[in-house]
Amino acid sequence: MTTSREIRLRSRPQGLPAAANFELASVDLPAPGPGEVQVRNTWMTVDPYMRGRMNDVKSYVPPFQLGRPLEGGAIGEVITSNDPSLKPGDLVQSNFGWREAFNAPASSVQKLNTHGLPPEAFLGVAGMPGLTAYAGLLRIAALKPGDVVFVSGAAGAVGSLVCQIAKLKGHKVIASAGGAEKARFLKDEIGVDAVIDYKATGDSAAALTAALTAALAEATPDGIDVYFDNVGGGHLEAALNAARPYARFAICGMISMYNAEAPVPGPSNMALIIGKNLRLEGFIVSNHWDMMGDFLKDLGGWHASGKLKWRQTVREGIASAPDAFIGLFTGANMGKMLVKLS
Numbered sequence: 363m364t365t366s367r368e369i370r371l372r373s374r375p376q377g378l379p380a381a382a383n384f385e386l387a388s389v390d391l392p393a394p395g396p397g398e399v400q401v402r403n404t405w406m407t408v409d410p411y412m413r414g415r416m417n418d419v420k421s422y423v424p425p426f427q428l429g430r431p432l433e434g435g436a437i438g439e440v441i442t443s444n445d446p447s448l449k450p451g452d453l454v455q456s457n458f459g460w461r462e463a464f465n466a467p468a469s470s471v472q473k474l475n476t477h478g479l480p481p482e483a484f485l486g487v488a489g490m491p492g493l494t495a496y497a498g499l500l501r502i503a504a505l506k507p508g509d510v511v512f513v514s515g516a517a518g519a520v521g522s523l524v525c526q527i528a529k530l531k532g533h534k535v536i537a538s539a540g541g542a543e544k545a546r547f548l549k550d551e552i553g554v555d556a557v558i559d560y561k562a563t564g565d566s567a568a569a570l571t572a573a574l575t576a577a578l579a580e581a582t583p584d585g586i587d588v589y590f591d592n593v594g595g596g597h598l599e600a601a602l603n604a605a606r607p608y609a610r611f612a613i614c615g616m617i618s619m620y621n622a623e624a625p626v627p628g629p630s631n632m633a634l635i636i637g638k639n640l641r642l643e644g645f646i647v648s649n650h651w652d653m654m655g656d657f658l659k660d661l662g663g664w665h666a667s668g669k670l671k672w673r674q675t676v677r678e679g680i681a682s683a684p685d686a687f688i689g690l691f692t693g694a695n696m697g698k699m700l701v702k703l704s
Contacts, residue, residue, distance in 0.1 A: 364391040364400065364441070367680050368431040368461035375416055378621045378691055383416070384684040387431075394465045397445050399454075401471060403438040403703045406459035407485040408687040413620045422646055434459035435490060437474065437481045448473060453481055455489075462680050462703055477662060486698030487672040488661055490647055491519035494614060495590075496657045497650035499524050502612040502643050503588045510534045510582050512601055515592030516554070517544035519698035520614060522672065524590045525552050530669060536581045538574065538597060540693045547696065551671050556581035560597070561693075567596055574600035585609070593618050599629035605638050613644040621691060673697030 365388060372385040394400045412434060415426045426432055436459035440452040445468035448454065454471040458464045474481060479488055486492065498520075499505050511528045515521040516537030525548065528535045537554040539545060540561040548554045558581070563573030578586065578600055585606035591598055594616025601611065619626045635642065664670040675695040677686040683701045690699055 364402075364463055365389070366391055366461055366463035369680060369683050370431050371416060371426045371428055373428065374418060375413075375621070377623045379413065379416065379684070379688050381684055381688075386681055391463060391465055394442055394444050397467055397469075398465050399440050399445060399448050399468050399471065400442040400463065400465050401438040401454055401456065401458070402441050402463045403436045403459065403461065405437040405482040405485060406683065406701045406703060407435040407489075408683060408690060408699050408701065409434065409491070410615055410617050410620060410690050412687065413691070422648075432460035433457050435485045436460075437485060438463075438471075443468065455484055460680075460683060477658070479665065482674065482700055482702075483672070485700060486519050486674065487523060487670070488658065491698060492523055492661065493650065493654055493657050494647040495520045495523035495527060496660070497647060497653050498590060498612040498614050498645060499527055499588070501650060501653065502645045503590060503610045505531065505533070505588060507532075509587035510536070510585070510606075511588040511590065512536045512538070512578065512582075512586045512604065513590045513592075514538045514597040514601075515615070515617065516548055516557075517673075517696055518592060519672075519695075521590070521592050522548070522552060522697055525554050526664075526670065528588075529553055530664060534582065536578060536586070538593070544693075544696060547673065570596035571599045575603045578604040588612070590614060591616065595619060595626070599631055602629055602631050602634045602640070605634065605640055607638050609638065609640050611640065611642040613642055617691065675699050677701045679703070 367388050370385050373383050375383045418425050436456050440448050448468050453474040455474045456471040511533050513521050513524045517539035525535050535554040536556045537548045538558040538560050545557040545559045548557050558577040563570050586604045587609050589601040589611045591613045592615045595618040673696045686701050
């Protein structure tokens with residue numbers, strides 16, 4: 363028997379998740395059966411989309427079940443294998459995060475070739491968040507020469523790569539993030555053209571929208587052509603104000619609304635979509651896996667030439683996973699939030 367600890371959903375959050383919504387449990391894993399592997403996780407990810415799965419509502423992925431371990435991306439090492447496709451010591455990627463170890467069919471994990479990158483990068487810049495940035499900017503927003511790009515949530519795992527791809531392709535980039543440290547990272551290390559610290563704009567929704575609108579007008583008086591939205595709310599409203607005719611909006615996430623306990627009013631200026639001939643398109647990265655090959659090829663080239671930068675915020679141990687997840691909604695992460703398990 364192998365003992366493993368796991369995080370289960372104890373209750374469904376109301377508003378911002380709290381420690382009481384989670385529980386840490388120990389389980390004994392038997393030897394893996396025929397065609398199965400036993401994997402000990404070394405890294406796991408927490409991501410904002412997981413908040414939606416904690417609600418008992420129909421969505422593009424099933425809700426998490428109470429009393430059951432949560433799920434999410436993980437990197438681990440094969441301990442025991444009863445399948446010829448994998449052997450002990452192989453690194454694998456799976457969706458069996460939020461636990462220290464697990465048994466599963468070999469077909470449900472993917473052998474990992476790191477291509478010289480740290481393994482945990484495949485939970486961030488080289489994984490789902492990275493592809494989200496790549497597909498959202500290049501396919502959904504259809505980036506084209508001369509575009510001015512505005513990115514919200516720009517110091518996060520997705521937003522920071524959106525900024526870099528746009529800069530690598532020669533575009534002017536305005537980034538919004540919360541706090542002086544994140545602003546310095548975006549300006550000094552990523553090299554964006556202007557940074558808006560939204561935490562310095564005021565507390566009310568109206569004050570935020572007004573301040574963002576004024577800051578965008580100062581940073582790019584002629585307006586924006588692309589908005590990559592990770593935040594929603596006042597950021598979306600300000601982007602609508604700043605949009606040039608025929609601007610394209612890639613709606614990736616709206617983290618400002620994920621913990622709302624009542625319906626959130628939409629932007630008051632939605633009519634601008636008509637007069638400005640704007641295109642707003644939401645997207646889910648799982649519909650764009652066909653771009654993974656091109657993405658990894660481009661990413662590898664940028665990394666090899668020293669042009670790629672990324673940050674990680676790391677928490678230690680399975681017991682820290684709930685706190686790491688909650689931290690996503692309070693701005694505790696710079697870049698990708700990860701949990702190191704062993």
